[in-house]
Amino acid sequence: MIDRKRLPMENVKENGTMKNYEVETPKNITIKGILSLLMQSIDEKDDRSAISLGMGDPSTYSCFHTTPIAQQAVVDALQSDKFNGYSPTVGLPQTRRAIADYLSRDLPYKLSSDDVFITSGCTQAIDVALAMLSHPGANILLPRPCFPIYELCAAFRGLEVRHFDLLPEKGWEVDLDAIEVLADQNTVALVIINPGNPCGNVYSYQHLKEIAEMAEKHKILVIADEVYGHLAFGNNPFVPMGVFGSIVPVLTLGSLSKRWIVPGWRLGWFVTTDPSGMFRKPKVVDRIKKYFDILGGPATFIQVCVFLFLFEYTVIPNPPPTFSFSSFHLFPLVQNFVFSG
Numbered sequence: 001m002i003d004r005k006r007l008p009m010e011n012v013k014e015n016g017t018m019k020n021y022e023v024e025t026p027k028n029i030t031i032k033g034i035l036s037l038l039m040q041s042i043d044e045k046d047d048r049s050a051i052s053l054g055m056g057d058p059s060t061y062s063c064f065h066t067t068p069i070a071q072q073a074v075v076d077a078l079q080s081d082k083f084n085g086y087s088p089t090v091g092l093p094q095t096r097r098a099i100a101d102y103l104s105r106d107l108p109y110k111l112s113s114d115d116v117f118i119t120s121g122c123t124q125a126i127d128v129a130l131a132m133l134s135h136p137g138a139n140i141l142l143p144r145p146c147f148p149i150y151e152l153c154a155a156f157r158g159l160e161v162r163h164f165d166l167l168p169e170k171g172w173e174v175d176l177d178a179i180e181v182l183a184d185q186n187t188v189a190l191v192i193i194n195p196g197n198p199c200g201n202v203y204s205y206q207h208l209k210e211i212a213e214m215a216e217k218h219k220i221l222v223i224a225d226e227v228y229g230h231l232a233f234g235n236n237p238f239v240p241m242g243v244f245g246s247i248v249p250v251l252t253l254g255s256l257s258k259r260w261i262v263p264g265w266r267l268g269w270f271v272t273t274d275p276s277g278m279f280r281k282p283k284v285v286d287r288i289k290k291y292f293d294i295l296g297g298p299a300t301f302i303q304v305c306v307f308l309f310l311f312e313y314t315v316i317p318n319p320p321p322t323f324s325f326s327s328f329h330l331f332p333l334v335q336n337f338v339f340s341g
Contacts, residue, residue, distance in 0.1 A: 100115060132291065221278075266298050
């Protein structure tokens with residue numbers, strides 16, 4: 001029983017209910033939220049099927065499949081009866097090491113497993129990044145247009161959102177002049193989504209360097225959302241933001257979801273691509289680890305298969321005839337067909 005005498009009067013209404021339960025819900029809505037509203041409006045008696053164009057989930061279409069290598073690895077992990085228990089809250093050591101080695105291939109320095117934290121998809125990595133940076137009065141710079149989950153996470157964390165435009169006439173590059181105006185002493189981070197979502201742009205090496213230099217000028221770190229990393233078609237190859245980690249500290253976010261066509265397996269990463277060592281300070285590391293102590297990461301039997309995903313599936317010089325490449329390799333053909341006029 002609640003002792004009303006021991007509760008602050010402002011927390012109790014006349015009818016006995018607590019005001020604290022009437023917290024205002026953020027008005028931001030995500031793509032999933034919009035799709036849920038649409039699906040609720042479908043007449044169950046209508047036999048016609050609904051085609052969703054709003055979610056980046058290739059697995060829902062019969063032409064996209066992950067590799068049998070990955071599927072068999074999960075089966076083997078389950079049948080081994082060795083991976084039914086809890087994993088460390090920051091992720092299995094071998095999983096962290098595999099992701100560090102994988103990302104290091106595209107960087108001018110080598111990441112260690114201590115730089116990698118395993119998350120339940122990239123969405124949880126986004127929430128971790130914003131949770132780590134939020135404090136009273138802080139603001140964050142988001143692109144416009146942007147992946148909607150950033151605004152929703154910022155709203156729950158009490159972070160003020162300031163938008164900078166992406167310039168369509170320049171291939172959706174960041175408006176660096178806007179960054180100059182928007183950033184102040186309370187700005188904690190600048191978010192870059194590359195390859196872009198929703199615009200599909202891929203930033204050049206030079207533009208990413210300019211972004212890094214602008215962030216360093218204002219002493220703010222960069223959150224690099226690279227969940228579509230290496231799914232780049234056109235003139236610009238994918239360049240990880242971490243290449244410029246010696247200029248400005250970078251938090252790299254990613255996952256298996258898109259490139260390996262397994263969004264439902266919910267395995268992502270939050271990585272401190274920071275060769276200067278700002279994120280290696282004991283207090284910073286301790287704060288990150290303690291926050292991961294309250295999170296639920298991906299299933300242990302999924303984590304243990306990551307090495308096969310990143311190395312056996314991604315880099316096979318002479319694949320056997322039965323090997324099934326990711327159907328994302330067909331995207332350049334589709335792109336040329338759709339946009340060739």
